[in-house]
Amino acid sequence: MPSIDELAISTIRGLAVDAVSAANSGHPGAPLGLAPAAHVVWKQMKFNPQDPNWINRDRFVLSNGHACALLYSLLVLFKYDLTVDDLKQFRQLNSKTPGHPEATDTAGVEVTTGPLGQGIANAVGIAIAQKQFAATYNKPDITLSDSYVYTFLGDGCxxxxxxxxxxxxxGHLQLNNLIAFWDDNRISIDGDTAVAFTENVPERYRAYGWNVIEVKDGNTDLEAIANAVKEAKKSTDKPTLIRLVTTIGYGSLQQGTHGVHGSPLKADDIKQLKKGWGFDPEAKFFIPNEVAEYYAEHVAENQKVQKEWEATLAQYKQKYPKEGAEVQRRLDGKLPEGWKKHLPVYTPADKPLATRKLSENVINALHGNIPEFIGGSADLTGSNLTRAEGSVDFQPPSTGLGAYDGVYIRYGVREHGMGAIMNGIAAFGANYKNYGGTFLNFVSYAAGALRLSALSHHPVIWVATHDSIGLGEDGPTHQPIETLAHFRAIPNLSVWRPADGNEVSAAYAAAIESTSHPSVIALTRQNLPQLEGSTIENALKGGYTLVKGSDKPDIILVATGSEVSISVGAAEELKKQGITANVVSLPDFFTFDKQSYDYRKSVLPDGVPILSVEVMSSFGWSKYSHEQVSINRFGASGKAGDLYKFFGFTPEAIAEKAVKTVNFYKGKEVFSPLDKAF
Amino acid sequence: MPSIDELAISTIRGLAVDAVSAANSGHPGAPLGLAPAAHVVWKQMKFNPQDPNWINRDRFVLSNGHACALLYSLLVLFKYDLTVDDLKQFRQLNSKTPGHPEATDTAGVEVTTGPLGQGIANAVGIAIAQKQFAATYNKPDITLSDSYVYTFLGDGCxxxxxxxxxxxxxGHLQLNNLIAFWDDNRISIDGDTAVAFTENVPERYRAYGWNVIEVKDGNTDLEAIANAVKEAKKSTDKPTLIRLVTTIGYGSLQQGTHGVHGSPLKADDIKQLKKGWGFDPEAKFFIPNEVAEYYAEHVAENQKVQKEWEATLAQYKQKYPKEGAEVQRRLDGKLPEGWKKHLPVYTPADKPLATRKLSENVINALHGNIPEFIGGSADLTGSNLTRAEGSVDFQPPSTGLGAYDGVYIRYGVREHGMGAIMNGIAAFGANYKNYGGTFLNFVSYAAGALRLSALSHHPVIWVATHDSIGLGEDGPTHQPIETLAHFRAIPNLSVWRPADGNEVSAAYAAAIESTSHPSVIALTRQNLPQLEGSTIENALKGGYTLVKGSDKPDIILVATGSEVSISVGAAEELKKQGITANVVSLPDFFTFDKQSYDYRKSVLPDGVPILSVEVMSSFGWSKYSHEQVSINRFGASGKAGDLYKFFGFTPEAIAEKAVKTVNFYKGKEVFSPLDKAF
Structure with missing residues (x-):
């Protein structure tokens, strides 16, 4: 007779294998190998399937997202909003069980994973957020937050x-609330990990400052797994990596080979597996009653735990009304009332400043007014200007460098890690609006995380300074050319390139209010004037007519960021030559596209040739302009002013191209690029 | 009296500091700290400034590229094609001394660095290439290749x-020809590395399988540095990391602080430095004669070494005429004569195949015929189909898994590392044409390396399979949407998306013949028919009219890859409705843009509305088309066929949009998008 735990594990395995088989597509190997650990971990986790967003739940992140049949099986067994019928739709269009876990589609999926390495980094972000939240609100007598984050990861991660x-x-941050299971099955897609991955992982993680625990038999030794978790929880100053030695596809005729990794098991193999578990080999998606009850008990216990926590929160609100109200506001996903009044506003009388500096002004203005607005930089603090004056660093108190309720994160030179961690912080909940700074060009290092921010609807913010050849001497290795085209082509991503102080404030206003899309804010190193005609309200439309040369101008110049003021200069040049020009500032394509057709058409109407001006690739600009002043090569090292001249971004050079544009379109019927056949 | 070595080191430091000062921009800290190690390393390196591409030279890679004033000073002192006048133009537009080292601009700069972490990965690639080259051509009695690669890297790297x-x-590959110096100065831009970087680096590298040597005083202990190099060279099966403890900005009044990292030193500080070295504090760019002579001696010795090597090569050619001819051919940068005749050619009678499979056919056909055509996959060999039948893995012989003359590299799940390593292999020389496979979507993980391939003119090849929603069930985390827009916006990059077998052969033909640009070849998971009208010659134009519906068609459908055959189907649908359509296949924008205006205009003429068809973002397509059938959202998990239907990529759905397009433009004057005002 198998024990109830063994029965439960066989049930998880059976559901996963049947789901993959029904889809005739998917990954049975990892679920078979990891079911025991999943069972043991979930059996002691704190969560409520009826309230999957409870802030003090333990989180589970499946970093090896291809093993999602495992996760979906758990969600079904613990009675999240997912059923056996959903498992039968595994990997089918519009199901709740897509081929990799998507947090937006399935309750109980904490983060969207699949691209390897992201999940463990998300888990680090969740752990940071939990620490920060706990340190901010826990009181000596009342603990509001004490959850753990568990993650499973494979060799690929x-x-x-x-x-x-x-x-x-x-490791540096001493995140003892993070417990990671390395599925050490020695198999990756290319076969034995001996072909490419022979490093000593435990030693590497010890070098990072982690606690490493070994479980020699992850296939059957449930006690060892449970003990490892217990031991991990004793850690006071280190995250834990549990090395879980497993057999991929455990029990399958192909166990221990990569044949079992990414292809459904054969029908006969599934039958022998089920026989081995004592199941009817013909029955599919079988859930023994005793297993259902066993998990239901755990849920019932957990619901009690949540009830108690809610009582604690009520008590907290009474005893600490200010903090209590703040916690409630954050759990409700509301920003502090009137927060926007802190946003700086400028007039043309204000002095020219780099937009990175104007961004610092916003960060300074918001610091202290929005406690959930936290952020950092990938070792470019003094260049990105991302640290609010007087803010405390998020650091282990033992380092003497800060505290866990600090709001400023020193990410080190780790852009991709930062991007994935930011996603984790957002995924924690509690309304965190978190930002990370680096040079615009190096946001590309984090492309993998950035597209997941957009796919997962995480409202994270990239403070992307040094946004063009205007950075000057550092040269082409640091100067973005393709970068904005890349980001603008990502669905559900705001890509702001503000032209002055008001537009910077608008970019932050939109980015912070967002609940469903990330934002990149591209900012200059060099000074820009405060523009006549720019307002926060105008910029919040994503694009607007800044200079109205006439009701029916000869040309429209549309520009972003540092090229807006140059285009204003070009319009003045053109005026001298009897040519009227409107100047349109278009700080964010994504926001502009959401405006009404009539509004957009009023900005970019029929009958006028449109010339766009931006110091990088023209790629994608035909969407809004007929002609482009751009840079379709790599940049160069030199003084910013020299580069602007060299690449033809002066009022005079632009005016010259505007004249050519006006002449070219003379006598032709000109249609707005906004109008489309379907 | 300082020793000649001390004098030389002071000279390096002086040149670097003066260059930064002349530019009033740059990084003096690392050159001051690293000058002693640079001096010791270069003094024992094998290279010839008169012949900087000599294949058996030792290579030096400055991974912390911001320290380039150090590198330029060395190049001046060793009399590469760089002078003090060039140093005076440091970081100025069109100088040979840009703000970060660029291999395309400056003889003696092995690879373009600056984006952190790339250089050390390039060095790994160089080491791989050297091992592969040596194992392929060295004979028991004649050694042609035995060079080392040295690299300096900082905490950021x-x-x-x-x-x-x-x-x-x-570490896995046991690259004992790689010697890396970690500039352990405990300072990064955010200040003390204690704020973010407290891991145990030596332990981590030991865990990777490296040899770690410590030099406790990198500022002055020249003997310890020299001994460390000697010891490193004794390693038979491990790369070496030398931990070099230095003081950033050594000797400056600001030494040991981040103030000395990225800003020029004050005039007074420079004076006191020079005084300390025994130099005239007012003299700039000072090179003592004895230092010039000292370095000249080393160069003279090295030139003798190269002469001897040339004699060895001559002897080799006599004794091993076949290999000798091959070596010479490769050194001349010529591909084997007639190699292109091996490229597979197809007719519509051939069966439908996935383009990834057709790519495998090419790789199989070229394997053995082009010895310098080597490559691998980031742990997706069975999916990318990148391994030629019967090829040997590049592995340390001791593993029993392959040999160093193997041509197939098991990269592991390391896309970014693979990209940077590929750049290093290309940088080694000997005509290496190397490729790396992964899913198209995960080439984005390597965006940082990819843009450097393009900037550095490395003809590397990405075999990017599973190139669209056509991959099916893996879902949106794996399905590219923005990816082609991103890559097409990168200057100097071919982005092929072939539609059938002939186009796949063309993509490889162009990619392998390239000497100055990298290529991404996007390939399907799903089968595609062999098209009527496709030929290698046609495809080599980057775009061509595949189906000529009429001389003056009602509409042109322009498509790439898997959407070409669907567009052919749409044209047939349209014909039934009395609408004539041309179908244009546009497998590579970059190549198409290089064709004559007349040719391009013949493909995309005036007077006909053009509808593009591609299963991803429309971003950038307005360059060639008036209207777009595209996907401007993330994909979905489901069967490929279901997804194509759901997203409207069937002949019928496209024909419907084509009809709308024809109607929309009826009566309007339609201009080719190719015509521009300037």
Whole structure:
């Protein structure tokens, strides 16, 4: 007779294998190998399937997202909003059980995973957020937050650089609330890990400052797994890596080979597996009653735990009304009332400043007014200007460098890790609006995390300074050319390139209010004037007519960021030559596209040739302009002023191209690029 | 009296400091700290400034590229094609001394560095290439290749994930020809590395399988540095990391602080430095004669070494005429004569195949015919189909898994590391044409390396399979949407998306013949028919009219890859409705843009509305089309066929949009998008 635990594990395995088989697509190997650990971990986790967003739940992150049949099986067994019928739709269009876990589609999926290495880095972010939240609100007599984050990861996750970056930082930050299980099954897609991955992982993680625990038999030794978790929880100053030695596809005729990794098991193999578990080999998606009850008990216990926590919160609100109200506001996803009045506003009389400096002004203005607005930089604090005056660093108190309720994160030179960690902080909940700074060009290092921010609807903010050839001497290795095209082509991503102080404030206003999309804010190194005609309200439309040369101008110049003021200069040049020009500032395509057709058409109407001006690739600009002043090559090292001249971004050079544009379109019928056939 | 070595080191330091000062921009800290190690290393390196591409030279890679004033000073002192006048133009537009080292601009700069972490990964690639070259051509009695690669890296490089990936692989591959110096100065831009970087680096590198040597005083202990190099060279099966403890800005009044990292020294500080070295504090760019002579001696010795090597090569050619001819051919940068005749050619009678499979056919056909055509996959060999039948893995012989003359590299799940390593292999020389496979979506993980391939003119090849929603069930985390827009916006990058077998052969033909640009070849998971009208010659134009519906069609459908055959189907649908359509296949924008205006205009003429069809973002397509069938959202998990239907990529759905397009433009004057005002 198998024990109830063994029965439960066989049930998880059976559901996972049947789901993959029904889809005739998916990954049965990891679920078979990891079911015992999943069972043991979930059996002691704190969560409520009826309230999957409860802030003090323990979180589970499946970093090896291809093993999602395992996760979906758990969600079904613990009675999240997912059923056996959903498992039958595994990997089918519009199901709640897509081929990799998507947090936006399935309750109980904490973060969207699949791209390897991201999940463990998300888990680091969740752990940071939990520490920060706990340190901010826990009181000596009342603990509001004490949850753990568990993550499963495979060899692939460990090979990815993004996990190295995040793991090194997790060690530095002493995140003892993070418990990671390495599925050490010695198999990856290319076969035995001996072909490419022979490093000593435990030693590497010890070098990062982690606690490493070994479980020699992850296939059957449930006690060892449970003890490892217990031991991990004793850690006071280190995250824990549990090395779980397993057999991929445990029990399958192909166990221990990569044949079982990414292809459904054969029908006969499934039958022998089920026979081995004592199940009817013909029955599919079988859930023994005693297993259902066993998990239901755990849920019932957990619901009690949540009830108690709610009583604690009520008590907290009474005893600490100010903090209590703040916690409630954050749990409700509301920003502090009137927060926007802190946003700086400028007039043309204000002095020219770099938009990175104007961004610092916003951060300074908001610091202290929005406690959930936290952030950091990938070792470019003094260049990104991301640290609010007087803010405290998020650091282990023992370092003497800060505290866990600090709001400023020193990410180190780890852009990709930072991006994935930011996603984790957002995923924690509690309304965190978190930002990370680096040079615009190096946001590309984090492309893998950035697209997941957009796919997962995380409202994270990239403070992306040094946004063009205007950075000057550092040269082409640091100067973005393709970068904005890349980001603008990502669905659900705001890409702001503000032209002055009011537009910077608008970019932050939109980015902080967002609940469903990330934002990149591209900022200059060099000074820009405060523009006549710019307002926060105008910029919040994503694009607007800044200079109205006439009701029916000869040309429209549309520009972003540092090229807006140059285009204003070009319009003045053109005026001297009897040519009227409107100047349109278009700080964010994504926001502009959401405006009404009539509004957009009023900005970019028929009958006028439109010339766009931006110091990088023209790629994608035909969406809004007929002609482009741009840079379709790599940049160069030199003084910013020299580069602007060299690449033809002066009022005179632009005016010259405007004249050519006006002449070219003379006598032709000109249609707005906004109008489309379907 | 300072020793000649001390004098030389002071000279390096002086030149670097003066260059930064002349530019009033740059990084003096690292050159001051690293000058002693640079001097010791270069004094024993094998290279010839008169012949900087000599294949058996030792290579030096400055991974912390911001320290380039150090590198330029060395190049001046060793009399590469760089002078004090060039140093005076440091960081100025069009100088040979840009703000970060650029291999395309300056003889003696091995690879373009600056983006942190890349250089050390490039060095791993160089080491791989050297091992492969040596194992392929060295004979028991004649050694043609035995060079080392040295690299300097800072804390920033060590924090980046790309260096972790490459370092782990270097350990696995036992690259004992790689010697890395970690400039352990405990300072990064955010200040003390204690704020973010407290891991135990030596332990981590030991865990990777490296040899770690400590030099406690890198500021003055020249003997210890020299001994460390000697010891490193004794390693038979491990790369070496030399931990070099230095003081950033050594000797400056600001030494040991981040104030000395990225800003020029004050005039007074420079004076006191020079005084300390026994130099005239007012003299700039001072090179004592004895230092010039000292370095000249080393160069003279090295030139003798190269002469001897040339004699060895001559002897080799006599004794091993076949290999000798091959070596010479490769050194001349010529591909084997007639190699292109091996490229597979197809007719519509051939069966439908996935383009990834057609790519495998090319790789199989070229394997053995082009010895310098080597490559691998980031742990997706069975999916990318990148391994030629019967090829040997590049592995340390002791593993029993392959040999150093193997041509197939098991990169592990390390896309960014792979990208940077590929750049290093290309940088080694000997005509290496190397490729790396992963899913198209995960080439984005390597965005940082990819843009450097393009900037540095490395003809590397990405075999990017599973190139769209056509991959099916893996879902949106794996399905590229923005990816082609991103890559097409990168200057100097070919982005092929072939539609059938002939186009796949064309993509490889162009990619392998390239000497100055990298290529991404996007390939399907799903089968595609062999098209009527496709030929290698046609495809080599980057775009061509595949189906000529009429001389003056009602509409042109322009598509790439898997959407070409669907568009052919749409044209047939349209014909039934009395609408004539041309179908244009546009497999590579970059190549198409290089064709004559007349040719391009013949493909995309005036007077016909053009509808583009591609299963991803429309961003950038307005460059060639008036209207777009595209996907401007993330994909979905489901069967490929279901997804194509759901997203409207069937002949019928496209025909419907084509009809709308024809109607929309009826009566309007339609201009080719190719025509521009300037």
């Amino acid at each position: 460990l090979m990815e650089g993004v996990s190295s970056e995040a793991s090194s930082l997790a | 060590l924090m980046e994930g790309v260096s972790s990936e490459a370092s782990s692989l270097a």
